[in-house]
Amino acid sequence: MKYTHIKSDLFSHNRKQFSDLLAPKALAVFNSNDIYPISADGTMPFQQHRDIFYLSGVDQEESILVIFPDSVNSAHREVLFLKETSDLIAVWEGEKLSKNQAFEVSGIKTVYWLQQFPTIFKQMMAEAESIYLNTNEHLRASTEVETREDRFIKQVKQDYPAHQVRKSAPLMHKLRSVKHSIELELMQQACNITEKGFRRLLSFVRPSVWEYEIEAELAHEFLRNRSKGFAYTPIIASGKNACVLHYIENNKQCLDGDVILLDVGAEYANYSSDLTRCIPVNGRFTARQKQVYNAVLHVKREAEKLLVPGTILADYHKEVGRLMEGQLLQLGLIDQTDIKNQAADWPAYKKYFMHGTSHFLGLDTHDVGLWHEPIKSGMVFTCEPGIYIPEEGLGIRIEDDLVVQDVGAPFNLMGNIPIEAEEIEELMNA
Numbered sequence: 001m002k003y004t005h006i007k008s009d010l011f012s013h014n015r016k017q018f019s020d021l022l023a024p025k026a027l028a029v030f031n032s033n034d035i036y037p038i039s040a041d042g043t044m045p046f047q048q049h050r051d052i053f054y055l056s057g058v059d060q061e062e063s064i065l066v067i068f069p070d071s072v073n074s075a076h077r078e079v080l081f082l083k084e085t086s087d088l089i090a091v092w093e094g095e096k097l098s099k100n101q102a103f104e105v106s107g108i109k110t111v112y113w114l115q116q117f118p119t120i121f122k123q124m125m126a127e128a129e130s131i132y133l134n135t136n137e138h139l140r141a142s143t144e145v146e147t148r149e150d151r152f153i154k155q156v157k158q159d160y161p162a163h164q165v166r167k168s169a170p171l172m173h174k175l176r177s178v179k180h181s182i183e184l185e186l187m188q189q190a191c192n193i194t195e196k197g198f199r200r201l202l203s204f205v206r207p208s209v210w211e212y213e214i215e216a217e218l219a220h221e222f223l224r225n226r227s228k229g230f231a232y233t234p235i236i237a238s239g240k241n242a243c244v245l246h247y248i249e250n251n252k253q254c255l256d257g258d259v260i261l262l263d264v265g266a267e268y269a270n271y272s273s274d275l276t277r278c279i280p281v282n283g284r285f286t287a288r289q290k291q292v293y294n295a296v297l298h299v300k301r302e303a304e305k306l307l308v309p310g311t312i313l314a315d316y317h318k319e320v321g322r323l324m325e326g327q328l329l330q331l332g333l334i335d336q337t338d339i340k341n342q343a344a345d346w347p348a349y350k351k352y353f354m355h356g357t358s359h360f361l362g363l364d365t366h367d368v369g370l371w372h373e374p375i376k377s378g379m380v381f382t383c384e385p386g387i388y389i390p391e392e393g394l395g396i397r398i399e400d401d402l403v404v405q406d407v408g409a410p411f412n413l414m415g416n417i418p419i420e421a422e423e424i425e426e427l428m429n430a
Ligand code: GLY
Pocket: 232, 263, 274, 359, 365, 384, 399
């Protein structure tokens, strides 16, 4: 791992919280992700499943975590099964966790090798009445690939048809959405790395630079700061490309007079940061570009004040829509007739601002969380309003990462990243 050791207290705390939510005589199983193939003997870089990471800190393939708080055998209340390591494996594949290292990472005392799983799991299931399975219930998840977890679920349902099946997902969504102080430190670190990348760009960007050259600068800065790289596929969209919300080609030349939308964040220790800033290619916004920029900044500043305990996200999104409507009227992009004629399910402002304002952020960029419950202190959200005007070749989005606090406005993990149009201009011309 590139990141420095994380105190196992975090993972012990997370397991305790999860265990407290389980039904009596129930166990829960969490699997690692697979290493996905490309072709021939090529593979994608490994990305750990965020749930097993959250509960154990184990960042290694072919790992299984079983949590069984009511096990009669006290050694079986928390158990890790890991790929066996040996001197031979160390030579060919690099070092894998030893049992002792696994304890140091996770705080879990009972560690078996993976080949022991069928036998030990059978003993545990004989004692358990129900099993929590970890299905992916993220609302936007859509994949054709069968995961290691999916295969395990199929097998369990076949092998143990008499056990009651329960869902881990709602418990994980509830727990993962409220961040521990150690998690907030890790997320701050991810944001600080992103800040370094962004500042590097301010003296690098000039007319004729290519979007991929900007991507390379960021990758360089992220990697030299112990990040694995981008937390999500970066969007480096100059001019009209900024109006394509998921533009990830990053292969155009940046033209004098255009604005570049940069939706780029570093990961650190599997935690995401999620930043958007817009900068002028030649170092100066035009009056119109600045007018649109400041309209978006105004909406963002008003919106983030609403991220306080008790807010319901659906109400928040409606309120941000009203704020945006006001700004679009002032910019002359919509008028009262548009508003009068708007459809109930597609307000006029959506012509220029067609995406949501905030999402949960954490181990996943679009993190898990309970969308219909009042928000709580310790949750982290992005705030990312935008205005996209294809007819003007201009798209502006501004995005920061915010921690909901007990009282007052949220804490901005990106509070040090330049955001005022004038400050960006000043730094680009320094
Ligand atoms: N970069 C992904 C998002 O802003 O949601």
